[in-house]
Amino acid sequence: MGITAPNTSGTAPAPPDALSVAVLVELLRNDTSGGHVKCWERFAEAAARHADDRAGLDLTVYVLGHHEHVEELSPRVRFVALRPMLSSAPVMRAVGTVDITDLAPHHFRLAELLPGHHVWHLTHTFAFASTAVRLARRADPASRAGLVASLHTDVPALASAYTRQALSRVPGLSRLTEHPVGGLPHLVGELARRRRDRLVRQCDRVLASSSDTCREIGAITGSERVSLLRRGVDHERFRPDPAARHELARVHGVPLDRPLVLFVGRVDASKRVQLLAQAIARLRHRGHRPHLVVVGRGAATGLVTRLLGPDVTHLGPQPQERLARVYAGCDLFALPSHTETVGNVVAEAMACGLPVVLPECAATRQWLAAPGADGLLVRDDTQEGWARALEDLLTRPDARRAMGRRAARTARTRHPTWTRVLEEDLLPVWREAAKTRGRAGALRS
Known part of the structure; x- marks a missing residue:
């Protein structure tokens, strides 16, 4: 033509x-x-x-x-x-x-x-x-x-x-x-x-x-x-990488000694990112020390910063090559959004070996082969419900890492290439x- x-x-x-x-x-x-x-x-x-x-x-x-x-x-x-x-x-x-x-x-x-x-x-x-x-x-x-x-x-x-x-x-x-x-x-x-x-x-x-x-x-x-x-999913690009955490700390200044919760997407009410920030704020009040890493841009950026202060790092939008390293450098991935029809970021996170935390009612759950084993579904879709779900993984690092390995296995065996x-x-x-x-x-x- x-x-x-x-x-x-x-x-x-x-x-x-x-x-x-x-x-x-x-x-x-x-x-x-x-x-x-x-x-x-x-x-x-x-x-x-x-x-x-x-x-x-x-x-x-x-x-x-x-x-x-x-x-x-x-x-x-x-x-x-x-x-x-x-x-x-x-x-x-x-x-x-x-x-x-x-x-x-x-x-x-x-x-x-x-x-x-x-x-x-x-x-x-x-x-x-x-x-x-x-x-x-x-x-x-x-x-x-x-x-x-x-x-x-x-x-x-x-x-x-x-x-x-x-x-x-x-x-x-x-x-x-x-x-x-x-x-x-x-x-x-x-x-x-x-x-x-x-x-x-x-x-x-x-x-x-x-x-x-x-x-x-x-x-x-x-x-x-x-x-x-x-x-x-591009399995060559999105995969576990043990060196990514130190690179993330060196390039973006994220803490090495605290669990990193990752959010990727438009930073606004349609993705419910403020609910995630509020859940993490609750965990801080309980004495936990998670750090939120946000990839994206949107109207709720200021609100998230006001809620979490130094406990959030905003990376802005990232190209695919650098995004893969960000996934691999974090500890778990959370996406409270209800508006995704698929949520490809969930598959990318799983391919990089991250346990994913999702609303039980969201379409993004389709990426999981064994909910509870390769990802966590939140039934109580409130600030407190999300705080409890995150707390369960943040306080049990061995279980968190096992879920991440299972997520990577699901990605390799069940998620097709483009x-x-x-x-x-x-x-x-x-x-x-x-x-x-x-x-x-x-x-x-």
């Missing part, structure tokens, strides 16, 4: 027998991008390593950027960055979060580029997705592209959390969150859910991240159109969706 962006050379046309797939990731791609973007970076890397003559795949991942440009990973794999038509940056700055998307109802530049692809793969619910669905509805049914969607983020839950966070910043508006059925945050979340459901109904196939989500979406689309999209997921979960779905060209009827209403 030929794509020409300003000040870049056009990409080489796809071979005529290649399956041309456009993946629409309407998020800003940069060094601080979250797990959604990183997921597609890993899939693109896997596709670039894949034997071209065997895969027959030409992959373009569309993302948002400050200017339009093309980044080639291989002759058949590339990222194309497009400027947003209506950036959410002002709204996100007001909320205090870092994810930037495009709120426009239609992206005109993307609309020019999409017709050259056989399959359009939606991964979000904003400008790119609405543009693809609008074009598909207008296309001749005999020639329209196959439509696929994958669910990477619980957008309704995030929309509700961000609304609550924004209202809390404005004096007098917090009462809008106090309605018996959830108030304005609940309403915003429901509107986001309805939008998501409308979009996935238009798709030939939908990929979900867990069996529970497969059932939820199958009730909307029909179970025959839903399948599982796992996440992979290449395997590409071959088993994505390529068959893309090939099947491409067959809709020439035999598809009108899109579903």
Whole structure:
């Protein structure tokens, strides 16, 4: 497929027998991008390593950027960055979060580029997705592209959390969150859910991240159109490393003589990082000495610092190579978030030999093969419940290390590589969706 962006050379046309797939990731791609973007970076890397003559795949991942440009990973794999038509940056700055998307109802530049692809793969619910669905509805049914969607983020839950966070910043508006059925945050979340459901109904196939989500979406689309999209782990990059602890202390000044609790993710209310900080503060009052290491950035950074003072180290966002060393240098990993659809950071932590502590009700529990042995699930999802769970591991170092070894074993034996997921979960779905060209009827209403 030929794509020409300003000040870049056009990409080489796809071979005529290649399956041309456009993946629409309407998020800003940069060094601080979250797990959604990183997921597609890993899939693109896997596709670039894949034997071209065997895969027959030409992959373009569309993302948002400050200017339009093309980044080639291989002759058949590339990222194309497009400027947003209506950036959410002002709204996100007001909320205090870092994810930037495009709120426009239609992206005109993307609309020019999409017709050259056989399959359009939606991964979000904003400008790119609405543009693809609008074009598909207008296309001749005999020639329209196959439509696929994958669910990477619980957008309704995030929309509700961000609304609550924004209202809390404005004096007098917090009462809008106090309605018996959830108030304005609940309403915003429901509107986001309805939008998501409308979009996935238009798709030939939908990929979900867990069996529970497969059932939820199958009730909307029909179970025959839903399948599982796992996440992979780079086992070469993420692995135990005994030397990492001293490196972490030397580079970032973390204490060598205290247990290190690691949090990785957006540092805001949607990840419930403040609950983790409050739990650690309780442990300090009981005479324990855990130290929190935070990788990420967000509105709750100041709150965490006020709660823990010198007992927290903020590292900010870390590239994958350095992040692997941070995991390996800590003692346990804690993620109180309820909004993850997968939580790839959990798999990365386990691969590095860390016991993981997760909410019992969260989707992240799917990474555990034997809860209680390779990770700990918190049933009492409160400050005190988390304090007790952490205390159990912090005060029993032998049990903590045994759980970490079991976590690493689970990662090695049960968590697939990105290449395997590409071959088993994505390529068959893309090939099947491409067959809709020439035999598809009108899109579903």
